[in-house]
Amino acid sequence: MGAMTEPVLIAGKWRAAGSSAATFQAVAPATGETLAPTYPFSTSAEIETALAAGVEAAAELRRIPVDEVADFLDTFADAIEANRVELVDAAHRETALPQETRLDGIELPRTTGQLRQAAAAARDRSWSRATIDTAAGIRSKLGPLGGPVAVFGPNNFPFAFNSVSGGDFAAAIAAGNPVIAKAHPSHPTTTRLLAEAASTSLSAVGLPPATVQLVYGVAIEDGLSLAAHPDLAALAFTGRRSSGLALKAAADRAGTPVYLELGSINPVFVLPGALAERSDDIAMELFASCTLGAGQFCTNPGLVVLRGGEDADRFVAAAQRLFENGEPGVLLSPSDSISAAVDGLVAAGAEVVTGGFSDNNDTFGYANTLLTVSGADFLADPAALQAEAFGPVSLIVRAADLEQMDEIASHLEGNLTGTLYSDSEGADDAAYDDLEPALRARVGRLLNDKMPTGVAVSPAMNHGGPYPSTSHPGFTAVGIPASMNRFAALHCYDNVRHHRLPPELQDPNPTGAMWRLIDGSWSQADIA
């Protein structure tokens, strides 16, 4: 079996796994077929080798001009585009996500766009927030962490959140850190193709080959050893809460910064005026958002809160028709966990409006599903009724009145997003003002009048939020350059001789355009 197993990328070489390595194969969700390539679980010895190579690469990267790091990211983006047919084909096979427009038209361009934005940010250098106190002779900036960053990618974005091409990868590299990527086991071939492109691009630009390393599988205990290893500089994880929290506990014990994205139900509050004004439109927006990508988005609207009554009945009826008539998408993984989550919601008092079953007895399908619960029942067990069903599932809470809607908002866990729909004439403004503070405190991104799916790669984006949606409320995983801050240390220079300062902190502006905070004012000028 070892001879047929795909090699891992460690210390710049594609290495055969040991012949005794455990292996796995991915499954095509569209057909249930086991895919041919066999991928290894890496041993703890391989992980130690990767960490040591990562530490060395981190030291080398610090001596290399940032423009070369940027060149790598651009070259890699070009290589992905040059290989787009094979990549889209592999990703489609492994995820069943549609080739058009999702994979080829949206996600791949988003991914190369992110890599190029990260390249531009590295070149621009403003991200590092150079802060200069000329009178005190103290100058500081953000810089790389000094060791490798481990990235564990999720199953739902085979390109844009992939551990060797996604947002965490781009941010960590652009901030000057090497990456040890752990492939998601549902799309190892897509990840291998991306890593091949990355590896070739590293060679082309002349960056240390261990700047990007890849393993496919790790046993739980080896993953925890990696997270707890003193040579690991940071860890980024997107995925299942139980796995993320186990990694966090290990990293926390070692004092290693860890950034989790653990899921979110993204509450949507529809205020009475909006419901009266355009309930059919909002039902359509809910349907489109909740079933997009078979509902497998971190920002899927899994909870809708409105005031019960005739308008609410009309809204639920409209949504029900749409959910029933919509063609369910193919899931990324078997529907067991969605079934379990829906069963949990029902056990806690929710009623199924439509769906609530695995689709056509296909393990990779689940019916578009709506549930409802009264506000009082929600408040009787808010924790259970906030369990995430990672699929085309939304729970509608019919509150008794506006006060109960506020009460529900104040019982929410931390979420990535929170949405408020209000009417166009201002009739909902007072209700908005009452409700907004509780929601604001519990979400990273607050929206008006649109569903939360669709996370723009904007410098102003926050794809983050209070625990447990993520592990730190001050950082975003999407949006450049802010996402780079997670993988940076604050480097201060006190009385350091001018020629020894990094270029970003010397008197001349290193690019002619870098923004620096000089004596309290942001400036692109040289220091006189």
Added chain:
Amino acid sequence: MGAMTEPVLIAGKWRAAGSSAATFQAVAPATGETLAPTYPFSTSAEIETALAAGVEAAAELRRIPVDEVADFLDTFADAIEANRVELVDAAHRETALPQETRLDGIELPRTTGQLRQAAAAARDRSWSRATIDTAAGIRSKLGPLGGPVAVFGPNNFPFAFNSVSGGDFAAAIAAGNPVIAKAHPSHPTTTRLLAEAASTSLSAVGLPPATVQLVYGVAIEDGLSLAAHPDLAALAFTGRRSSGLALKAAADRAGTPVYLELGSINPVFVLPGALAERSDDIAMELFASCTLGAGQFCTNPGLVVLRGGEDADRFVAAAQRLFENGEPGVLLSPSDSISAAVDGLVAAGAEVVTGGFSDNNDTFGYANTLLTVSGADFLADPAALQAEAFGPVSLIVRAADLEQMDEIASHLEGNLTGTLYSDSEGADDAAYDDLEPALRARVGRLLNDKMPTGVAVSPAMNHGGPYPSTSHPGFTAVGIPASMNRFAALHCYDNVRHHRLPPELQDPNPTGAMWRLIDGSWSQADIA
């Protein structure tokens, strides 16, 4: 005993502790005398009350204009100055730190200066890094965490790092969060006086009274419950490593951001040219820095690395004379832990050059102490030889050669600071370039040619560093506004109607001078 016990400040009221509460009294280090006031350990019920009041205060603070928060900080600074005689007297009694110039001339003005800088930062609002993407309709800024911040202050700065007046306090409040302060048990009366001034100032300005709460003592299990409580928004701790790590473990489990400052030995590398050029001067600087405040500074130079030989011998002899002739200061607490740390260094192979004993059998005294060890012996047990002795103690490592100095640098733990002394003619430049990268990666603040004590309150300061010196390498505890970032959440607004945005994100510049990142450029202008 309960009747005589000082009340705690909870939910805006000075409340008597329960009559069954355990109590403690501080000791005057200068005399060993137990001081009269009796302070309570707070029960878990009191801590729950404080948390609930803190959550409410956090919600109220969000509705209050930031200028009022700034007014409070300024008013509080004035109140501290108005009460300076009593404060300096109490702090002197409880810490034995000199009234002049340390307490009255340096630390108190530094403290009120920090509070006023924090007030100015709150008013200025640029700290919140408003980031505006006009095309996408997405705007974000840092904002308060939405709950109370617990601050545990250390023993060594009764004003400037006090949990109700110090840097963490000022930063948390200026960022819009209420504080639950835990007094250091070595200076409860100083802390009470500060809290009285804070409380009066809150009333004068009209801020929620629970914006500042104070407890004096908590049992270990109650401290851990506080750290692990879901209503706690963040925790800041400065002090002993074992206590800090226990609190961190509790906060980590709850997903609560925690900022520790755990100590540091602040390595100083003296390169050969500098040693040849000015060894006597550097020995004098070491003596002055290492014995300042009886060596009880986080940035005390506890490790000096140089190349053995005649210059090193001359340096050690000069330092020895100074350490022997210097008058040892009074310690903040009994010398047991310093003795234990020095014993540990000796057990690991260090030799005592001078000192190494408790001073005059006084439990609050410890002789100025120098130790030496060879580079080879240091590298044989680098962990043991990096144990911190929190007092006037420094270990001099005599390396065999420059390569061994580099090797030592690469075996250092994370530290707050690292210093390089080099000669004035450039003879050390090559050695500097070889050594600097390893040191840079392991410290928060890198210095040239001066000792690390003296932490300027500069916007460019980093009083932070890699683990285990602190718990996150990206943040500083000193320096405004950067220290405020620790107590902030990223608040994003997506498609939110203009009149509902916070003033910092609306089109007009809210102050006329706030810096905002608008479409990629920092600007003080309105948005057209």
